[in-house]
Amino acid sequence: MANKRSLKKAINTICEELFAECVAASLYGAENxxxxxxxxxxxxxxxxxxxxxRVSHPEPGMTPSNYFKDLREKFAAQVSEIIxxxxxx
Numbered sequence: 001m002a003n004k005r006s007l008k009k010a011i012n013t014i015c016e017e018l019f020a021e022c023v024a025a026s027l028y029g030a031e032n033x034x035x036x037x038x039x040x041x042x043x044x045x046x047x048x049x050x051x052x053x054r055v056s057h058p059e060p061g062m063t064p065s066n067y068f069k070d071l072r073e074k075f076a077a078q079v080s081e082i083i084x085x086x087x088x089x
Contacts, residue, residue, distance in 0.1 A: 007055050007068070011075065015048035018082055025089040033089055040085055047082070051075050 019041060026037030051071070058067045 004055050007072075008052055011048060011051050011055070014075075014079060015044055018044050018079065018086070022082075022086050022089070025086050029089050036085075037089060040082065040089070044082060047075075047078055 022037060022040050022044065026033065054071055055068075058064060062070075
């Protein structure tokens with residue numbers, strides 16, 4: 001398991017890239033879907049905040065290795081979902 005600082009940095013970097021891609025897709029896309037883009041940007045910010053908080057405060061009762069493995073899997077699943085949504089903009 002990586003330390004918490006590097007995990008937070010990776011989450012921030014990925015969310016920044018997703019945010020930039022969403023802005024670019026909304027500006028340069030063929031159709032104007034401003035409401036969808038704004039909702040997607042909002043969901044990226046909420047996802048970043050949620051996962052950063054979850055790194056700082058692990059669940060009691062779970063082993064740290066299982067908790068952080070589950071956290072990374074859930075983060076990867078949400079990132080994949082957001083990427084699919086950006087592709088449909």
